[in-house]
Amino acid sequence: MEISLEFSGGAELLFDNNKKHDVILPDQKEKWNIKNLLVWMKDNMLRERPELFLQGETVRPGILVLVNDADWELVGELEYEIQSKDRIVFISTLHGG
Amino acid sequence: MDELQLLKDELSKRDAEIAKLKMALQEKEKQLSLRTDVTEEALKPLKQVNKLSNESISRYSRQLILPELGVTGQVKLTNSSVLIVGAGGLGCPSAVYLAAAGIGRLGIVDYDEVELSNLHRQILHTEDRVGMSKSQSVATTCHRLNSGVEYVPYHLALDSCNALPIISQYDIVLDATDNVATRYLLNDACVIAGKTLVSGSALRFEGQLTVYNYENGPCYRCLYPKPPPPQTVTNCSDGGVVGVVPGIIGCMQALEAIKIASGIKSSFGQRMLLFDAIDGTFRCVKLRGRQPSCPVCGDAPTITQLIDYEQFCGAKASDKDKAMNILEKEQRMSAKEYKTILEEKKPHILVDVRQPVELEICQLPNTKTINIPVSSLQKEEKISELRDRINQLKSNGDDKVPIVVVCRRGNDSQSAVNTLKQQLLDNNIEIKDIKGGLHSWSKNVDHNFPQY
Ligand SMILES: [Zn+2]
Numbered sequence: 001m002e003i004s005l006e007f008s009g010g011a012e013l014l015f016d017n018n019k020k021h022d023v024i025l026p027d028q029k030e031k032w033n034i035k036n037l038l039v040w041m042k043d044n045m046l047r048e049r050p051e052l053f054l055q056g057e058t059v060r061p062g063i064l065v066l067v068n069d070a071d072w073e074l075v076g077e078l079e080y081e082i083q084s085k086d087r088i089v090f091i092s093t094l095h096g097g
Numbered sequence: 098m099d100e101l102q103l104l105k106d107e108l109s110k111r112d113a114e115i116a117k118l119k120m121a122l123q124e125k126e127k128q129l130s131l132r133t134d135v136t137e138e139a140l141k142p143l144k145q146v147n148k149l150s151n152e153s154i155s156r157y158s159r160q161l162i163l164p165e166l167g168v169t170g171q172v173k174l175t176n177s178s179v180l181i182v183g184a185g186g187l188g189c190p191s192a193v194y195l196a197a198a199g200i201g202r203l204g205i206v207d208y209d210e211v212e213l214s215n216l217h218r219q220i221l222h223t224e225d226r227v228g229m230s231k232s233q234s235v236a237t238t239c240h241r242l243n244s245g246v247e248y249v250p251y252h253l254a255l256d257s258c259n260a261l262p263i264i265s266q267y268d269i270v271l272d273a274t275d276n277v278a279t280r281y282l283l284n285d286a287c288v289i290a291g292k293t294l295v296s297g298s299a300l301r302f303e304g305q306l307t308v309y310n311y312e313n314g315p316c317y318r319c320l321y322p323k324p325p326p327p328q329t330v331t332n333c334s335d336g337g338v339v340g341v342v343p344g345i346i347g348c349m350q351a352l353e354a355i356k357i358a359s360g361i362k363s364s365f366g367q368r369m370l371l372f373d374a375i376d377g378t379f380r381c382v383k384l385r386g387r388q389p390s391c392p393v394c395g396d397a398p399t400i401t402q403l404i405d406y407e408q409f410c411g412a413k414a415s416d417k418d419k420a421m422n423i424l425e426k427e428q429r430m431s432a433k434e435y436k437t438i439l440e441e442k443k444p445h446i447l448v449d450v451r452q453p454v455e456l457e458i459c460q461l462p463n464t465k466t467i468n469i470p471v472s473s474l475q476k477e478e479k480i481s482e483l484r485d486r487i488n489q490l491k492s493n494g495d496d497k498v499p500i501v502v503v504c505r506r507g508n509d510s511q512s513a514v515n516t517l518k519q520q521l522l523d524n525n526i527e528i529k530d531i532k533g534g535l536h537s538w539s540k541n542v543d544h545n546f547p548q549y
Binding site for chain 1: 183187188273274275277280297299300301304305321324325326328329330331333336369371376380381383384416472
């Protein structure tokens with residue numbers, strides 16, 4: 001399943017400083033949701049310092065997740081069932097001014 | 098004789114003029130007088146008007162003819178007050194546009210003084226005001242643009258004691274701050290006081306904007322119930338920022354405040370604007386609604402008065418870096434001691450742990466410096482380069498190869514010493530860092546060395 005993963009606000013620094021990654025999720029028995037996507041990202045994409053991105057089974061505080069330009073809270077957070085061509089964005093909140 | 102009388106008359110005329118000027122000056126100074134304490138007398142209620150003067154009609158004519166705003170909107174603006182917290186990269190542009198548009202009263206809070214490194218983005222300050230209170234500087238500049246606005250500069254750090262008394266005197270609040278603790282403080286204070294919070298932030302080439310606690314929409318805590326781990330937070334001093342980026346976000350904060358004050362609705366309640374200056378994109382995303390479980394704006398709030406926000410966030414309520422002390426005394430050397438090592442040509446390895454772009458700005462006079470950014474200390478190829486150098490020095494017969502680690506201010510270098518020790522696992526090396534980093538080098542060894 002093809003989806004696009006995007007990073008901003010500095011979260012991209014943990015992913016080869018690349019803001020957009022088109023990835024193909026391998027077929028698997030259970031449905032892909034954000035919960036197992038995060039596990040897959042940790043194993044396949046996150047090269048160093050996972051604690052700067054993840055905390056337990058979810059993203060660390062201060063990272064906002066968007067699914068197709070909407071807050072993931074509106075679509076079920078970790079349980080959201082990923083669809084082909086989805087655009088999932090991870091935004092690190094900025095605090096500077 | 099006539100001549101004498103003439104001079105006397107002239108003198109008393111001038112005296113009267115001087116007295117008049119002094120009065121006017123006093124009046125102006127009073128108007129711009131810095132507030133450093135909330136226990137000072139409360140502000141008089143903003144004088145409410147119901148029509149515009151001829152001068153105002155001329156002055157605001159270009160926005161008055163907009164049907165969305167009109168005279169009604171302008172009168173509402175004149176009768177409104179806005180508090181800007183933070184007189185920096187976001188606060189400067191928002192203040193100047195609110196002043197220009199004719200907001201009735203503009204409060205500006207900042208504890209800080211103007212520094213040279215502020216001026217690339219904090220555009221209302223000037224070179225001759227380095228050292229002056231930032232809130233005073235913003236008020237002074239805005240006063241020159243529009244003297245019809247009432248300015249209230251506060252030279253103080255917003256905290257759990259003074260936040261509510263100040264905020265409750267204003268209609269709309271702008272979050273133009275630079276740190277996590279103050280952002281939570283402002284959010285909670287605005288929820289408790291029932292004020293809309295127009296929040297902006299910026300770093301590097303990116304900016305974000307949201308309006309919180311607006312028309313039953315979410316607050317900052319609804320979005321971020323838990324503060325970010327302190328090590329994941331980057332400030333402008335460490336991460337850098339292009340001046341125009343907070344400029345754009347600050348302008349948008351002013352715009353949203355003007356829309357709310359004049360009766361046009363804000364576009365960013367329950368929405369967030371994401372600006373990426375490298376890609377040239379503005380993206381607007383839909384946010385969650387107000388969370389019934391929110392500890393401050395929810396149905397059964399547990400935070401009903403302000404708490405200790407530095408403790409809650411585990412971080413100081415400023416963007417100033419404080420000196421860390423991780424290493425033991427024996428693991429550190431002064432900049433002067435390192436100068437001796439260089440002068441005596443003592444064999445050693447210097448590891449600079451800053452980003453490559455920072456080495457372009459300045460570096461210590463050592464032609465064999467190894468650059469391993471602190472974020473790459475775990476990368477094997479970097480470590481093996483260092484190992485090769487260690488082995489070279491060992492074969493020269495030197496026992497205990499000295500490794501010296503340096504960074505900008507002497508914080509990263511300390512954690513780098515610990516990381517390198519773990520990575521190298523070599524008993525024949527001795528790793529130390531330079532206390533105070535390049536700042537100390539500039540201060541204590543080479544006064545011509547630049548500081549950034
Ligand atoms: Zn809330």
